[in-house]
Amino acid sequence: MNRYINEQIRSFLEEDDMIAALANVSACINMNYDRLNWAGFYLVRKDELVLGPFQGKTACTRIPFDKGVCGKCYRDMETQLVDDVLSFPGHIACDSASRSELCVPVIAGGKVIAEIDLDSPFPSRFTEDEKTEMEKAAADIAAAYEQKGWIIE
């Protein structure tokens, strides 16, 4: 468990511009967590998930709410910790090397407004402690979104 990752993320969320803040948050996660092949955001636009700031290889730009790990995270409004993406029905392989995934909803005003999505080429890469850290980060992002009047639509 990285004791300081949430403090670092909070410092990047002091920035008023949402894209600038989330770009540094994605870089911060990528620098603190080892064995990742993708770390970033999907933003909830009108009726689908749209790619946001990220670190890693090019990725799917749009994900329907009824597809993939990210779609399930949106529908259930709950973190998805997937130890083996190959056995997750409907998993979307943006990178065929991906083996495990952690997807955390950012919930503001009772709605999912974005998701933090992390991929690893190693099965069972993500721990319960990291799930807790990313859920704290999601709560901090939701607070910044509300305080700063960020708009995602």
Ligand code: SME
């Ligand atoms: N694997 C995700 C798609 C996003 S990429 O991993 C960046 C999914 O199944 O929803």
